[in-house]
Amino acid sequence: MLLSIxxxxxxxxxxxxxLQDVSLALDHGETLALTGESGSGKSTLxxxxxxxxxxxxxxxxxxxxxxxxxxxxxRADLRRDRVALVFxxxxxxxxxxxxxxxxxxxxxGGRLDKAWLSELSHRLGLxxxxxxxPENLSGGQQQRVAIGxxxxxxxxxxxxxxPTGNLDENASREVLDLMLELVRETGAALLLVTHSxxxxxxxxxxxxxxxxxxx
Ligand SMILES: Nc1ncnc2c1ncn2[C@@H]1O[C@H](COP(=O)(O)OP(=O)(O)OP(=O)(O)O)[C@@H](O)[C@H]1O
Numbered sequence: 244m245l246l247s248i249x250x251x252x253x254x255x256x257x258x259x260x261x262l263q264d265v266s267l268a269l270d271h272g273e274t275l276a277l278t279g280e281s282g283s284g285k286s287t288l289x290x291x292x293x294x295x296x297x298x299x300x301x302x303x304x305x306x307x308x309x310x311x312x313x314x315x316x317x318r319a320d321l322r323r324d325r326v327a328l329v330f331x332x333x334x335x336x337x338x339x340x341x342x343x344x345x346x347x348x349x350x351x352g353g354r355l356d357k358a359w360l361s362e363l364s365h366r367l368g369l370x371x372x373x374x375x376x377p378e379n380l381s382g383g384q385q386q387r388v389a390i391g392x393x394x395x396x397x398x399x400x401x402x403x404x405x406p407t408g409n410l411d412e413n414a415s416r417e418v419l420d421l422m423l424e425l426v427r428e429t430g431a432a433l434l435l436v437t438h439s440x441x442x443x444x445x446x447x448x449x450x451x452x453x454x455x456x457x458x
């Protein structure tokens with residue numbers, strides 16, 4: 244098992260708990276769609292799964308490591324080695340070129356493999372765009388850079404929060420196709436937040452979040 248979430252509770256200060264008792268498991272290489280109404284806590288759960296935030300009780304185990312036992316530094320180390328994220332807003336670094344954005348996280352984590360990066364860049368149709376800046380790319384191109392950047396370090400877990408939410412239908416299909424293809428090829432597991440039933444149906448499994456629990 245790559246990711247195991249057991250009876251997790253999470254409340255933001257001064258609020259009722261967003262997650263009351265969430266249990267969910269994800270195997271190596273498995274793809275899972277997380278659905279739920281706006282405000283149900285999907286992004287919160289994704290952040291916890293990626294060791295980006297702390298939870299109140301329960302346990303999350305990522306690649307054999309219990310997150311409750313880690314401090315901020317421990318969580319940051321685990322995240323850097325195992326996890327990558329793709330967001331709806333692309334979140335590229337505006338002052339870096341496409342080529343520099345692609346290499347950024349892999350380089351930070353000391354896992355830059357130039358041959359793999361070059362293959363990724365070709366597969367994602369980005370080879371001719373390396374010298375451009377994000378602002379001069381279409382949304383679909385920006386998200387392809389974000390996916391390349393995420394997979395460059397060969398993460399075991401890819402977390403994607405509405406990754407095609409800002410794209411039109413064609414770009415959305417193209418980006419999703421490429422992401423699923425590369426995820427399956429690299430053996431990464433994928434936890435993807437989506438409102439789309441069509442997208443959810445393309446993944447191995449689906450979990451629905453409501454009332455602070457998986458239903
Ligand atoms: N950092 C935070 N501090 C305080 N409250 C927060 C924080 N992040 C989220 N919340 C609250 O927690 C609840 C769940 O938010 P979350 O973003 O996890 O939901 P979501 O299901 O991803 O929503 P959406 O589909 O609209 O993105 C919301 O009521 C939100 O206002």
